Amino acid sequence: MSAPLLEVADLAVTLPVEGERRTVLHDVSLAIGPGEALGLVGESGSGKSMTARAVARLLPGGAAVTGSIRFDGTDVTALRGGELRAYRRSVAMVFQDPRAHVNPVRRIGDFLTEGLRLRGVARAEAARRAVAALADVGIPDGERRLRQYPHELSGGLLQRVMIAAALLAEPRLVLADEPTTALDVTTQSEVMAIIDELRRERGLALLFITHDLDLAAAVCDRIAVMYAGAIVEERAAAVLHDDPLHPYSAALAAARPAVDRTLPRLAAVRGRLVSAFEAPAGCAFAPRCAHAQDRCAAELPPLRPLDGGAVRCARAEELRGRLAPQEVAGG
């Protein structure tokens, strides 16, 4: 891979909760090259959103960050004032719930052109570009939409508007945090197709956060699997599903429900998930792992390169090839 556009190394984040510091991320390392798409997959509470927030510098007040986040060579964690704002403009965020993330009392046109106007683009030109961006995301009657308010649009349309707004910023990296979870199933696939197509067309780098391993595999070049605030495996999307290196990835891959079931996929991984702050000293997944040994509970191994990816499991080499999805299918 060429020099990465985004490089996160040994990222740890703690937040103040009721007077204590609570660890929400304790060891996240990942890299995204220019134009590359990385999927970030894991159960609820594993720290996916926190990772994206740390990258976008949107952590809640009082957050303490260690480790490094570099974007195009500059240290993101040290940015202040105007430099920070300029950085934020080159990284666009697509949030999960467009209804909440678009100001309800301003027109769609204001939402789309706000960033452009800030960069000194004239009003008429900004409106023209906004209409074009709406057309790009499959909204043909852009001029009318610009005059509408968010409550006049469906969730799916509003998410397309959010994507259009992200693209208008001409970012180099898009952070999409479960962009389709709040939408109904048919709309989900349409919105996903739009993100995928436009990203490839424009050569944008993408951090795609999802619960859905299959969806991530379809859209992304590589996938990072998160568990309890740490990356446990990182592989090419094409191989992760069929040849997982970490028992947790294998469990995720195996926990795919029948097509007609509506249960969330990951509910099928056996045992209770843990958050970073309550994770035991050793491997956080050990209590749920069918392959755990005594040493797993004693010490958390580092993320180390293996088979073209990286894995954080003491027994990865021994288990290689034995973690076919059906073997560890949990109930």
Place this chain on the structure above:
Amino acid sequence: MVAFVLRRLALLVVALLVSSFVIFAGLQLAPGDPLAALSGGRSLPPEALEALRAQYRLDDPFLVQYGNWLVHAVQGDLGQSIAQRHDVATIIGERIGVTAQLVALAAVIILVAGVGLGVLAGLRRGPVDAAVLVVTTLLAAIPSFVAAIVLMSVFAVQLGWFPAVGAGDGFADRLHHLVLPAIALAASALAIVARVTRASVREELEREHVETAVSRGLPRRLVLRRHVLRNAAIPIATVSGITILSLIALSAVVERAFGINGLGATLVQAAAAKDLALVQGISLVLVAAFVVGNTLVDLVYAVLDPRVTVGSRAA
């Protein structure tokens, strides 16, 4: 929109009818003689009293009196004040100005100081916030007549910065006279508006769409103006509007304390003298002002919040 205005006009008519009837009945039942003020304590000869009672039709049955008043009122004739021996409409015309100015000045104070303090406290946690909370708690707890007495004795009597009584003539002099009364009138409403503003700003700061604005690299100034204050303006405008409207009734207390000859003070005097026509006339004006003001608040609300259609907040 047309339907909304028509509904409001109907509401205005109903409110005026009901309030005028209630006031009429209330004064009728209250003890005292409307002619007492006229006779000034002297006992008039029975024939003279008789003549006066006939002139003002005081011996007609209650409903006939009310009907009579209503027929004239509808034609724009609010009758004669027995005590002041003057046209009610003329008296109202002379006194409405100073009351309107007093309420307007109090409204400006509320909007500037109340919203200003609230925004400040909402945006800055720590000592600024704590200070605003203490001050507004104090202000909210002080009744306006106490505020009037305190302000008068400190700033008018001891320091001599402001006149203690009267309303003054000409713009500057009028303003100088009305500052203390307006502050006394505004004090507790100001506290309420500051509290609501603080809470709304806090709430809006936490909204996800504000996070979106920050994530786009918008300068803080613009984030606050376009996404925090703009949205907080909706509850702030509603609460400010309603508290300012409540000052219309409260102005009587302050006008009395500062010896200002406004509508409120006149209303209190007229009620004490059982001056029916004058009480009716002033009450109608106050009720009408309240209904119209409330309609304005609803219009502002609908303008500020595109999610609501005009008139959906209330009747």
